[in-house]
Amino acid sequence: MARPADHEQRRRQIAEAVWRLAARHGLESVTLRQVATEAGVSMRLVQYYFGSRSGLLLSALELLNADAERIGQQRIAALGADPGPRALLRGVLLELLPLDEQRRLRHVVYAAYFVRFLTDPDLTGVAAAAPPALEELAAALIDEGKRRGDVAPVVDSRAEAELLLAAASGLQGGVLLTQLSPERAVALIDHQLDRVFTGEEKPARPATEASPDRSP
Numbered sequence: 001m002a003r004p005a006d007h008e009q010r011r012r013q014i015a016e017a018v019w020r021l022a023a024r025h026g027l028e029s030v031t032l033r034q035v036a037t038e039a040g041v042s043m044r045l046v047q048y049y050f051g052s053r054s055g056l057l058l059s060a061l062e063l064l065n066a067d068a069e070r071i072g073q074q075r076i077a078a079l080g081a082d083p084g085p086r087a088l089l090r091g092v093l094l095e096l097l098p099l100d101e102q103r104r105l106r107h108v109v110y111a112a113y114f115v116r117f118l119t120d121p122d123l124t125g126v127a128a129a130a131p132p133a134l135e136e137l138a139a140a141l142i143d144e145g146k147r148r149g150d151v152a153p154v155v156d157s158r159a160e161a162e163l164l165l166a167a168a169s170g171l172q173g174g175v176l177l178t179q180l181s182p183e184r185a186v187a188l189i190d191h192q193l194d195r196v197f198t199g200e201e202k203p204a205r206p207a208t209e210a211s212p213d214r215s216p
Contacts, residue, residue, distance in 0.1 A: 011049050011059070014039045018060035022112035023105055027057065028119070054122040061113055068095065068106060085144040086197040089164070092138060093189050096168040098175050099182045107172055135161050142196060150199040160196050167192055 017039035021030050032053055036043040050056035076083075076091040083091075098104035117127045138161035145151035171188060174180030 007049075010041070010045070012063060014041065014046055014049060014056070015060040015063045018056065019064060019105075019109050022109045026112045027116045032056065054120065057113070057116065057123065058126065064106065064109060071102070084150070085141040085148065086150060086193055089138055089141040090189065090193055092134065092141075093164060093168045093193075094186065096165070097172055097182065097185050097189070099186070104176065107176060111173075111176070134165055138162075138165060145197055150197045152198060155196060164189075164192055164196070 014035060017035050018027075018030070021027070021034060021038055030053075032046050033043050035056065036046045039046070046056065050059050072091070072095040075095070076088060079087050079091060095103070096107075098107045117123045135158065139157040142151055142155065142157040142160055146153055146155065146157070151157075168189060171180060171185040175182055175185050
């Protein structure tokens with residue numbers, strides 16, 4: 001009888017095949033058979049673990065999101081015991097930028113999913129129903145900045161959170177297309193944070209804070 005760890009390893013093996021196909025060719029024409037071939041398993045096994053094509057794509061995206069959250073938390077934890085709300089929000093925003101190979105590959109996969117979510121009715125509803133967790137986290141950090149006196153009381157925390165996340169998402173495409181350097185993207189994020197966190201001293205930071213290259 002297979003152990004739970006074996007099942008998780010096999011699910012990850014198949015999910016990583018989806019990521020590789022998405023990064024190379026997008027997801028518009030990806031089939032269960034292609035995923036099985038890429039993963040080196042039978043199509044029956046893919047169906048056993050994920051069922052339909054939509055189920056496979058959603059599950060692979062959930063695993064990618066879990067990886068992104070885990071790695072992002074590790075980077076943010078490295079900021080220290082009490083980095084302050086600005087530094088924490090900056091860390092969140094930098095995870096949305098392709099500042100190293102790991103994040104670049106992840107965001108290429110996300111871009112492939114974005115197109116798929118626009119065109120697949122089975123997935124569009126899932127995207128629309130997703131809770132705005134990042135917006136809520138960013139707004140909470142700005143609220144904490146207000147409590148510390150680093151953000152003016154009149155600032156609309158939710159509006160600023162949404163604008164900062166939209167800015168990071170927009171910069172992401174420019175960096176992926178090499179229209180914008182990673183350093184410039186980070187400088188623009190810092191510029192916007194300086195506009196919100198007007199009362200906090202800003203320590204010098206590395207430009208990109210890239211991590212070692214690895215796959216998404």
